[in-house]
Amino acid sequence: MAEAEGVFLLEYHCDRMIASAKELAIFFSNDQETFLRDLIPTRSEISNKLDVAIKNAGKDARQRLRVLLDFDGAISIQSSHLPSETKSFQDSSILVVLDKQATHSDNMFLKHKTTEREVYTDARTRLGLGPVGAPMGDNVPFDVIMYNEEGEVMEATIANVAIEVENPQSGNLEWVTPPLSSGLLNGTMRRKLLESGELRERVITVEELKKASAEGRRIKCFNSVRKEYYVTLKC
8 A cells, every 4th residue: 555655564565476476486487487587576676666656646645556467577556546434444343254164275366465366255255245345334244254174264355364362371462363374365464563573373263263252352454555453253
């Protein structure tokens, strides 16, 4: 997301794109050696493209930027103004709902942020949710929390997830978020919160999520667009 001060977590976004390009080239590129040697962009190349896009759209505008890299090494950027939300993301009135079925954690598109979004749109469709950004009415869930074949919480369709749990040593509440092994995207906001020590990783089961909700412990989602926001699990 672009704000007046620039692209939020730009280096993290660049790192993730470059890492995914290297890994996915193994599966999709016709000329893997050339792609890996010559066509993967650097941080500065991505940043320069973004600077041009922000300038063209107007630096004062809050924008959602979509950076696309194809397997010819070409970078394209799509820019759109962030829509006004019909609900505030500063309280816990945002509803989320648990998926109706498990998603297999070995789906490679869970690990990488790509234009292949079927695994996420399927989850939203199962719960009768419209596309991201559609107006939210009262008592209508904003997002779906997905879980894997082992009953482990993964993520929401547009954000990572964390819950409050009691630290067994100190007895204090702390935030935990699922590990990548559960099958999820390593979001840039997730990386920031882990590196700052505000979160730690551990497996979260579906039953733990439900128990946290029933006991009134907080649940939050986070991404680089909306930052951190508390949610309520709709049962």
